[in-house]
Amino acid sequence: MKKCLFIVASLFIFSCATKEEVDLIVTNANIYTVDADFSKASGIAVKDGKFVAVGSSDDILKKYNAKKQLDATGKTIVPGLIDAHCHFYGLGQNQQVVDLVGTQSFEEVVERVLAFQKERPSNFIRGRGWDQNDWEVKEFPTKDKLDELFPDTPVALERVDGHAYLVNQKALDLAGITAKTETEGGEIVKENGEITGVLVDNPMGLVDKVVPEASLEQKIQALKDAEAISLDYGLTTVNDAGLPRDIIELIDSLQQAGELSIRVYAMVSNYPENLDYFLEKGIIKTEGLNVRSVKVYGDGALGSRGAALRAPYSDKHGHFGAMVTPVDQIEALAQRIAATDYQMNTHAIGDSANIVVLRAYDKALKGKTDRRWKVEHAQVISQSDFDYFKNGIIPSVQPTHATSDMYWAEDRLGEERIKGAYAYKDLLDKAGLVALGTDFPVEQVSPFLTFYAAVARQDVEQYPEGGFQMENALSREETLKGMTIWAAYSNFEEEEKGSIEPGKFADFVILSDDIMTIPSEEIPNVIAEQVFLGGVQKK
Template sequence: MKKYVLLLSTLFIISCHTKEQVDLIVSNANIYTVDEDFSKATGIAIKDGKFVEVGDTDEINKKYTAQNSFDAQGKTIVPGLIDAHCHFYGLGQNQQVVDLVGTESYEEVMERVVAFQKERPSNFIRGRGWDQNDWEVKEFPTKDKLDELFPDTPVALERVDGHAYLVNQKALDMAGITAETKTEGGEIVKENGKITGVLVDNPMGLIDQVIPKASLAQNIQALKDAEAISLDYGLTTVNDAGLPREIVELIDSLQQAGELSIRVYAMISNYPENLDYFLEKGIIKTNQLNVRSVKVYGDGALGSRGAALRDHYSDKPGHFGAMVTPVDQIEALAHRIAETDYQMNTHAIGDSANIVVLRAYEKALKGRTDRRWKVEHAQVISPSDFNYFEKGIIPSVQPTHATSDMYWAEDRLGKERIKGAYAYKDLLNKAGLVALGTDFPVEQVNPFLTFYAAVARQDVAQYPEGGFQMENALSREETLKGMTIWAAYSNFEEEEKGSIEAGKFADFVVLSDDIMTIPSEDIPNITAEHVFLGGVQKK
């Protein structure tokens, strides 16, 4: 009997000290979990791609054992970062065209185009990234120099915001564009009755029709290039704001084959064929892909004066911008999408475009709950219109737009209207959350610039002193939530990502510095030293 009791006691002791086997233990970390209490932890246990337990390192080590371990050595860990509005596929495409970002003059644009064509000759030259607001002469360029340099080769150079082209005569001829061409929802810019070569918003589609279609190999490379860049910055989920069916299906196939690992929230572009296919098919959801929203363009961009304003531009009397999608079409779309499980995510920059979208949402969503429709950018809002965001509509905003535009935005809008622009704190106070992104490649991919712009409202040279409209700065906690759990919520994914909690995907980033405590001027220098996606180290 004594032997039997002793045996039971021994088995009980052994069982009490048997540790659960997991795949990875992370220890000695400074973890911001971004859970409901914004609590902190020092250790994590991970199994089958998900967090098993989050807590104290010593307690984790007592309960679990793993063949793989990661000693964070006191470094800061945050949930995998989510870019709530970007152009992931577009970023990859940009790696295959002339990079015009940061050019300080039209002459520099031409130099880069000539050098690129010499190095990588093409039958149709493409580039992206010019911004006349960065030049000494802040006027739209003309095609004269392009015609001189490339009389027989079509050229299309996209403005940094994606809302204007500069094209040469060869491209115009191929597209059949003349001074008599009629367009709506944009502008064929002319001087003295002659086409300058600048096309704003909808007329760009005429050029798109003659640009050679990318090959399958080029598209695959574009997606892989974009993934490599995004993961390097700690982005584990990207919301691509507008994709055709073929690219959505390509992303899915690459993910299923293990050739693409980043998680993608895909907004389908507002094309008839996309709507007919996806709205009928319904939500498409895997662990890596979520297709449940339609991206609609309300108006154009402020930098190219395509944003639709209620009153004329302060620096261009008589000009109001334009709706890219007519008001009646936005209303019809809202009602059609409301009958499905899809979101409607609409680009709205100007105050006129924003109120059109907000009214359409309110009318279409009457009697419906938890739809989480988004206004992408929500950039210029009239004072009385902020109240619409109290009704479950989510503002999806990009803080670096404020610090990129602040040098000239007041010239466009005037002293009074600028007060309702880039008003992230006001939007947060009304909506209860903001989803934060970059709009890359319009802005840089770097999410730490997003964080810095949100909390400091300055450029990297600490201009302006004291920050730009600091009444609309976000706190660091609000900003981190906007880049993680609030962005996940906006995607209907808050139960699977956005915080470091048991049961969620083990997506997390090890930072070079403590983003919550270092001086604000040092935030742009933070790097993602290690990136884990589903518990697997990607960097």
């Protein structure tokens, strides 16, 4: 008997000794790997920040041993979510200004500004998030009330899309803006020859020049605030659509010091000093930071009527919007960037802006392969222009824009032009993939709202019945790919993230519900219960 017990004990010790030691084992999970076969698994093993095995729980437990083991109790696991277009640093900055998102009237805007200034007095009041399309009176506000309340304190309140300011007279004076100021690529809105206080696109830069610069401590806090919010929603990689050199270098230094862990795909803002530095330096790549693209603004936004259209706005006679970057400059930039290893990512909303960008890309990329240049938003496309996306150009789109704009978009575009707007399925059919993001803080951070908008094409009240232009809805598999492997591919990172496969970063999220099977109306309520980045739990 003692001999038998000795043999059993020896076999047990031998079995344990032959198992490979790893850092983390997760079992009993409902894993969507998003690999080439979109296969399922129930267990994973992680070592040194990467997946070393993916398969059945039994097979994982037979081959591996870890001090940290997690029973997922049947919960759904997906790859770490990637936001393919957002303003990560801008989200952090917004935590330090007046929050105007969701205001239902200009009166409510004023109330929030007053309350914020009382609680946190500032010598330059800033806010963001108003949207006149949400108000009963869907017209741009004017500066009169702000002039009355803050005659000696400059005020700059940014529209939700980031393409318009409402400023008071003090801010106009500091910026040197008068009724005679001339500008291109935007509008200084006037009524009866008098400035209303609304600045659309390029004129906003005149105000930006007089806004006090944030301190280093404030910049660091903004990045940390943005990281906390993003990780809470299961985002492990964020594509920041336009950053200056100092913020890119600050992100790198914080990551190297272990003070910032979220992975950042940083698009370089299109300013001469940025391009001169980064294009000469070449691609910068670490495990946490990827700098290999330039963000260019083609036109403005549809909500502020700054998007450049081929024919006039249906709800504003004779108004076409405007190119923020002139056509000749976009063409020259495309040629310059094509001569480097950098990617060109251009904001294009209106059909006129989109064709300008697509033609510039097509010309600059002749004879070049695998450049993966992106059209950011690709929001309104003429039917004859969709074929450009067959040529390796990637549409980077934000599904919640469709469900935010659907109430008034047809008013702007008309019943024919709207057919080529928010056409995600049409874009997918031509390009073979779509990269999905939110454009936060223009929209909410939640990737689950992105998922819901893509598949259901409804708001959270299930409006409209049957969905908005459902012929352009995406399937759940397509949507998850757009938020993981396709987004990673658009960043040249598909070999290191975007799916749960051996050798890739162990970035994954445990969800509260099976997002692939629950009723669509329940998708917005999904929660990222646990978030792992490089095998380390962040939530």
